[in-house]
Amino acid sequence: MIRFLGALLVVSLLLAAGAARAALTIEITGAGASQIPVAIVPFRAEEGLGQRITPVVEADLARSGLFRTVDPGGISPVPHEPEQLNYEQWRARGAEAVVIGAVSKAADGRYDIRFRVMDVAKRTQIAGFVYFASENQLRLTAHKIADVIYEKLTGEPGVFATRITYVVKRGSRYELHVADADGYGAQSVLSSNEPIISPAWSPDGTRLAYVSFEQKKPVVYVQSLLSGGRQAVAAFRGSNSSPAWSPDGRQLAVTLTRDGNSQIYLINADGSGVPRRLTQSSAIDTEANFSPDGQSILFTSDRGGGPQIYRMPVGGGPAQRVTFDGSYNVSPRHSPDGKSFTFIQRNGGRFNVAVQDFASRQVQVLTDGGVDESPSFAPNSRMILYASRVGGRGILAAVSSDGRVKQRFTADAGDVREPAWSPVVNK
Amino acid sequence: MKRYLLALTLTAALAACSSTPTKEQEGAAVEDRSGAPVATAPAQKPQTQTTGPVTKPLTDKSLSGNPLKDPANILSKRSVYFELDSNVVRDEFKPMVQAHARYLQQNRNQKVTVQGNTDERGSREYNLALGQRRADAVKQMMTLLGAQSEQIETVSFGEEKPRATGSDEQSWAENRRADIVYPND
Numbered sequence: 001m002i003r004f005l006g007a008l009l010v011v012s013l014l015l016a017a018g019a020a021r022a023a024l025t026i027e028i029t030g031a032g033a034s035q036i037p038v039a040i041v042p043f044r045a046e047e048g049l050g051q052r053i054t055p056v057v058e059a060d061l062a063r064s065g066l067f068r069t070v071d072p073g074g075i076s077p078v079p080h081e082p083e084q085l086n087y088e089q090w091r092a093r094g095a096e097a098v099v100i101g102a103v104s105k106a107a108d109g110r111y112d113i114r115f116r117v118m119d120v121a122k123r124t125q126i127a128g129f130v131y132f133a134s135e136n137q138l139r140l141t142a143h144k145i146a147d148v149i150y151e152k153l154t155g156e157p158g159v160f161a162t163r164i165t166y167v168v169k170r171g172s173r174y175e176l177h178v179a180d181a182d183g184y185g186a187q188s189v190l191s192s193n194e195p196i197i198s199p200a201w202s203p204d205g206t207r208l209a210y211v212s213f214e215q216k217k218p219v220v221y222v223q224s225l226l227s228g229g230r231q232a233v234a235a236f237r238g239s240n241s242s243p244a245w246s247p248d249g250r251q252l253a254v255t256l257t258r259d260g261n262s263q264i265y266l267i268n269a270d271g272s273g274v275p276r277r278l279t280q281s282s283a284i285d286t287e288a289n290f291s292p293d294g295q296s297i298l299f300t301s302d303r304g305g306g307p308q309i310y311r312m313p314v315g316g317g318p319a320q321r322v323t324f325d326g327s328y329n330v331s332p333r334h335s336p337d338g339k340s341f342t343f344i345q346r347n348g349g350r351f352n353v354a355v356q357d358f359a360s361r362q363v364q365v366l367t368d369g370g371v372d373e374s375p376s377f378a379p380n381s382r383m384i385l386y387a388s389r390v391g392g393r394g395i396l397a398a399v400s401s402d403g404r405v406k407q408r409f410t411a412d413a414g415d416v417r418e419p420a421w422s423p424v425v426n427k
Numbered sequence: 428m429k430r431y432l433l434a435l436t437l438t439a440a441l442a443a444c445s446s447t448p449t450k451e452q453e454g455a456a457v458e459d460r461s462g463a464p465v466a467t468a469p470a471q472k473p474q475t476q477t478t479g480p481v482t483k484p485l486t487d488k489s490l491s492g493n494p495l496k497d498p499a500n501i502l503s504k505r506s507v508y509f510e511l512d513s514n515v516v517r518d519e520f521k522p523m524v525q526a527h528a529r530y531l532q533q534n535r536n537q538k539v540t541v542q543g544n545t546d547e548r549g550s551r552e553y554n555l556a557l558g559q560r561r562a563d564a565v566k567q568m569m570t571l572l573g574a575q576s577e578q579i580e581t582v583s584f585g586e587e588k589p590r591a592t593g594s595d596e597q598s599w600a601e602n603r604r605a606d607i608v609y610p611n612d
Contacts, residue, residue, distance in 0.1 A: 239583045241552060284557070330550040351549065373550060
């Protein structure tokens with residue numbers, strides 16, 4: 001519960017930081033191989049809330065492509081407690097699980113939201129939790145509930161209570177946005193007349209590193225989402241770009257040209273100290289990404305001619321090439337479980353999202369957009385968020401790591417690009 | 428063949444330059460260096476090669492045009508265009524690059540930035556590095572032709588600041604470019 005309150009705190013501070021923006025809308029363009037049928041019964045007394053809980057839960061689960069929601073309508077009385085459940089009725093409707101719950105006012109004025117996930121076949125409780133939330137925490141609470149349901153029924157952690165960041169270009173204006181993972185509540189955390197690229201979440205989800213061109217050249221900044229304060233952490237002679245956080249949040253791998261060609265350096269995330277050069281080549285080395293254990297990086301290098309993905313130990317040592325299919329493989333990102341990485345592969349002039357398994361070296365091309373870029377994993381390693389183009393406009397899209405579930409995010413206006421999925425906030 | 432010779436000389440220049448450590452750490456402070464105690468006023472106008480009638484520039488500085496902004500002067504040309512996937516400075520741009528190199532040679536306190544650009548296709552970050560490579564190629568040629576390395580900062584905009592915004596061959600060709608930019612431009 002402490003961890004939950006921490007997440008709430010971060011979000012409410014975020015809400016205070018900027019004006020609410022138009023939402024991204026997400027449509028599902030593919031579904032999982034099998035979908036778990038689940039009924040979400042409207043919670044008792046939720047009609048009185050400014051934001052009802054169960055529609056958000058239902059939308060989250062449906063959007064994942066792994067669930068089929070069973071209509072709870074027409075059952076009387078509407079069950080809110082386990083003893084009110086007629087399991088035979090739910091079995092007849094095909095539901096494998098039923099979610100029931102109730103909302104009441106707690107003594108401190110917040111809402112007491114309790115819910116249970118019930119197994120229809122076994123007639124037992126799978127999970128039961130109570131959350132306390134104020135009015136502006138109701139959506140987040142709903143996402144937390146969806147996370148519990150997702151985890152209990154799929155065995156993997158849910159990521160509904162996370163956020164995404166991305167860059168919106170409207171005319172000549174660039175804005176860095178942060179939104180909930182369902183596209184809701186988008187707000188601008190940085191606005192500029194010069195380009196912004198490569199936003200990267202700190203491991204604790206409280207800071208963003210990014211590249212801004214406001215000084216007429218690429219400079220790496222770190223910005224606090226809590227205070228809005230920011231600092232140039234790499235502004236050396238030449239170009240500074242491609243920030244990647246170390247898993248402990250203390251360091252960034254960045255690409256600098258201070259000594260000549262584009263090479264990868266390690267700097268302190270607060271900008272202190274002298275950069276330590278990691279790569280030593282006469283080619284382009286860029287797009288570093290730390291392994292989850294912090295021991296190695298993946299990066300893009302054209303030391304062999306065209307750009308390919310390499311891996312090297314952070315402590316020093318030789319780099320090894322890891323991609324061999326095709327002449328252009330770029331933008332590597334580890335899966336948070338460390339088992340695979342996603343990247344962009346060019347095939348016959350088309351750029352698509354691919355994933356490669358470290359152990360088997362098997363490559364799977366997941367998309368066919370042709371102009372896809374900047375892939376990043378969701379914190380549960382299940383979905384990959386990326387940028388694409390439709391009708392001449394930049395959009396965001398997501399694909400499951402098995403290629404089955406596909407989502408498309410559309411914004412009201414402007415070009416949307418450079419997405420990154422936040423970590424799960426654990427504090 | 429000229430191109431190959433040029434590539435060879437550039438390679439040699441590269442090798443020479445790579446052993447020179449850069450002490451500069453705060454890249455933004457381009458104008459902070461004041462190493463050489465040379466007069467800040469432009470010492471001499473670049474030579475204009477003319478046949479026939481001989482013209483002489485006015486010596487009154489306030490009346491003289493800025494050679495960098497004079498459309499008739501090659502110094503007003505600033506862009507080097509590149510082939511796809513290439514950072515070779517083609518022969519047609521050499522006179523222009525040479526003119527800027529000489530101008531820097533004659534104005535040792537003058538600083539410039541060379542900004543590299545790419546077309547929109549592919550990874551933004553890799554393109555940023557490719558743009559840097561183009562800017563560096565222009566710088567190498569300029570230092571080979573008399574400019575000091577310290578006078579030139581190379582940066583890249585990658586695909587982020589396209590001059591042509593279309594998604595066609597013509598736009599892409601326009602955006603595969605490096606620009607020589609003076610502080611007061």
